[in-house]
Amino acid sequence: MKKYGMLVLGVAFMFSIAVSAQNPTQPQGERGPRKEFHQGDKPMVSSEKRAEKMAQELSLSAAEKAKVQALFEKQDAKHKEQMEKAEKMKAEMKVKFDAERKANEEEMTKIIGPEKFKKLQDMRAEKMEKMKEHREKRGGNHHPETPPTPRFLLTNYFSTKNHLTRWFFVINQISFFLNLQIFFLNQVVC
Numbered sequence: 001m002k003k004y005g006m007l008v009l010g011v012a013f014m015f016s017i018a019v020s021a022q023n024p025t026q027p028q029g030e031r032g033p034r035k036e037f038h039q040g041d042k043p044m045v046s047s048e049k050r051a052e053k054m055a056q057e058l059s060l061s062a063a064e065k066a067k068v069q070a071l072f073e074k075q076d077a078k079h080k081e082q083m084e085k086a087e088k089m090k091a092e093m094k095v096k097f098d099a100e101r102k103a104n105e106e107e108m109t110k111i112i113g114p115e116k117f118k119k120l121q122d123m124r125a126e127k128m129e130k131m132k133e134h135r136e137k138r139g140g141n142h143h144p145e146t147p148p149t150p151r152f153l154l155t156n157y158f159s160t161k162n163h164l165t166r167w168f169f170v171i172n173q174i175s176f177f178l179n180l181q182i183f184f185l186n187q188v189v190c
Contacts, residue, residue, distance in 0.1 A: 047075075
């Protein structure tokens, strides 16, 4: 009777592990709450608040706090200027590349003719569509609206098209749990 009780306890333990593995607390691809200094949807914390926090943590004097705040303001202004400069360069490069692409297309049209150029554009569009479909099929198209599915979950293995892989995984999991149960039974008997 004692053996059967330990067997039931072992089986219940195994199933509880399997069930808990199926429901992770935080899905992969999602993050916890944002930190204060993150520049996503929230604006960056002001230099005054950062200086106040540092003054509290390091026990700074009023003069030191004022100097730290001035340094933070200087850094923020420099960072803002660099970001504006980078955006401007990005816009200039886009205009430059668009102009070069248009010139190359016009030259190609002169060489092969408008009909063949139209056919070339259609072929390129078709190739891009195939690449997009392939990327989506592999799971490489991760948009914020649809986070990637964690690969360690059974549900992901059951959604694959390869039946052999699916069943291999299931058999592998079953053999693992059976080996674990045999181990527990050996421990109980011995």
